[in-house]
Amino acid sequence: MEKVYRSIQKSVKDIAQKSYRNNLVAGTSGNVSFYDRDHEVMAITASNLDYEIMETEDIVLMKLDGEILYNRDIHKPSSEWQMHAEIYKGLENVNSVIHTHSPRATSFAVVHQDIPLILVEMLPFLGGDIPRAKFALPGTDALGKSAVAALQERNACLLENHGVVAVGSTVEQAYIRAVYVEDAATIYHYARQVGHPVIVSEKDQEKMKEKYKR
Numbered sequence: 001m002e003k004v005y006r007s008i009q010k011s012v013k014d015i016a017q018k019s020y021r022n023n024l025v026a027g028t029s030g031n032v033s034f035y036d037r038d039h040e041v042m043a044i045t046a047s048n049l050d051y052e053i054m055e056t057e058d059i060v061l062m063k064l065d066g067e068i069l070y071n072r073d074i075h076k077p078s079s080e081w082q083m084h085a086e087i088y089k090g091l092e093n094v095n096s097v098i099h100t101h102s103p104r105a106t107s108f109a110v111v112h113q114d115i116p117l118i119l120v121e122m123l124p125f126l127g128g129d130i131p132r133a134k135f136a137l138p139g140t141d142a143l144g145k146s147a148v149a150a151l152q153e154r155n156a157c158l159l160e161n162h163g164v165v166a167v168g169s170t171v172e173q174a175y176i177r178a179v180y181v182e183d184a185a186t187i188y189h190y191a192r193q194v195g196h197p198v199i200v201s202e203k204d205q206e207k208m209k210e211k212y213k214r
């Protein structure tokens with residue numbers, strides 16, 4: 001069956017390596033998945049695998065209940081597979097999830113601060129500000145439920161004391177959103193060094209929402 005999924009596995013692998021090259025993750029942390037809703041198959045990065053040696057065939061195929069369909073006979077799925085599964089169960093329009101520990105955004109997750117809507121790009125790409133998902137233990141479905149609650153009407157959130165989750169309809173879209181999270185966190189961080197960041201006014205937010213709807 002894995003032959004059918006080669007192109008999906010390849011895009012998951014490519015984006016995982018891109019997130020490593022662009023410093024959104026360090027070591028073997030972070031994970032990427034795509035969910036084929038028609039066949040109910042999730043393609044997800046393997047646990048504890050070096051990004052630099054990762055191959056297309058290393059991407060695990062599994063069901064959302066944990067049943068492994070393909071793992072190259074050696075791999076365990078990412079330790080956060082339950083978080084990914086909960087997001088797919090809870091958010092019907094999401095087909096890809098990326099989890100990073102990108103450092104500037106994660107620093108806001110560590111001090112339990114949301115990133116407010118300080119940049120115009122945040123509205124179309126992220127759906128608004130970047131809220132926090134309440135703390136839950138890593139590797140649990142509770143973490144996924146917490147993320148689902150934060151991702152209502154948003155495309156990305158912070159995981160308290162942990163990192164970032166971004167979602168999309170494709171792996172490329174989820175990735176770009178994860179990049180925008182780190183970009184917004186970086187600019188917000190610098191803006192606080194030079195003065196008091198001004199949040200986009202409610203009135204202008206509403207006008208922009210109307211514009212992007214069209």
Ligand SMILES: [Zn+2]
Nearest residue numbers: 029030162163
């Ligand atoms: Zn993590």
